[in-house]
Amino acid sequence: MNALIDRRYVKMNGLGNEILVVDLRGSTARVSAEDARALARRPETRFDQLMALHDPRTPGTAAFMRILNADGSEVSACGNGTRCVAALLARDTGAREIALETAAGLLNCVVESGGVTVDMGRPRFGWAEIPLSEEFADTRAIELQIGPIDAPLIHSPSVANVGNPHAIFWVDDLDVVDLSRAGPLLENHPMFPERANISLARVTSREALTLKVWERGAGLTLACGTAACAAAVSAARTRRTGRDVTVTLPGGPLRIVWRDDDHILMTGPATFEHEGRLTAEMFPRAA
Numbered sequence: 001m002n003a004l005i006d007r008r009y010v011k012m013n014g015l016g017n018e019i020l021v022v023d024l025r026g027s028t029a030r031v032s033a034e035d036a037r038a039l040a041r042r043p044e045t046r047f048d049q050l051m052a053l054h055d056p057r058t059p060g061t062a063a064f065m066r067i068l069n070a071d072g073s074e075v076s077a078c079g080n081g082t083r084c085v086a087a088l089l090a091r092d093t094g095a096r097e098i099a100l101e102t103a104a105g106l107l108n109c110v111v112e113s114g115g116v117t118v119d120m121g122r123p124r125f126g127w128a129e130i131p132l133s134e135e136f137a138d139t140r141a142i143e144l145q146i147g148p149i150d151a152p153l154i155h156s157p158s159v160a161n162v163g164n165p166h167a168i169f170w171v172d173d174l175d176v177v178d179l180s181r182a183g184p185l186l187e188n189h190p191m192f193p194e195r196a197n198i199s200l201a202r203v204t205s206r207e208a209l210t211l212k213v214w215e216r217g218a219g220l221t222l223a224c225g226t227a228a229c230a231a232a233v234s235a236a237r238t239r240r241t242g243r244d245v246t247v248t249l250p251g252g253p254l255r256i257v258w259r260d261d262d263h264i265l266m267t268g269p270a271t272f273e274h275e276g277r278l279t280a281e282m283f284p285r286a287a
Ligand SMILES: N[C@@H](CCC[C@H](N)C(=O)O)C(=O)O
Pocket: 017, 048, 049, 069, 075, 076, 077, 078, 079, 080, 081, 164, 165, 197, 215, 216, 217, 218, 221, 223, 224, 225, 226, 227
């Protein structure tokens, strides 16, 4: 029998980025890539990212989170999912300050009526840290051979790692490229050995960006918290904006502050949809 059966799930979203929280604390159950793909296909558990909660590994943290994309790939960071988990644990326990842990490190969250703020830690910009498959001294703009989708309007992205890899293409018009077509090619470009999340970003003022994201392992989503962080720090790094910006995604705005101590603070909503228990019918039968 699948050890996930009868575990609690909570369907949430962060600005329309669909999040499924599966609470596995107190058990040794794990979500496999196949389990994740099965749950992602069902209407009641559909998700862009699944946040699996496990018993804490570090004193003072509320849970260790494994994060899976809809294609079953496991990743180390998800901004919208982290806000959702913090809001859920705040609802469950009454705590307002919640520390969570992922493979990428600790995330301190503050849950307030106006939204959830997550300290997303420090960005990394070294070419090997992104990671890229070629050495670049300056990752504010890298040379990318794009081939058939090359156009003067889309070139030389900024790259950043905020727990996961991102490439940000600066454009004047977010519709200049069909991201549903270009996204998969760019996500799987040989420059990105671990694939990458791909954003089109438009600077609208010194304090504002608009963003469209093709997510690694999930495709076009209504919002991506880590992409908003990566775009904000890249915009500040390239002097396009200051360090306190509103990033507006198709699902709505996030406030991103890149503090002087190098930490990125992301603030935005977390929305509850419905909850239930996982059942046997949700998983393919073992042969
Ligand atoms: N939607 C997320 C990012 C999820 C992970 C990403 N697709 C990856 O593979 O790195 C967010 O809100 O940050």
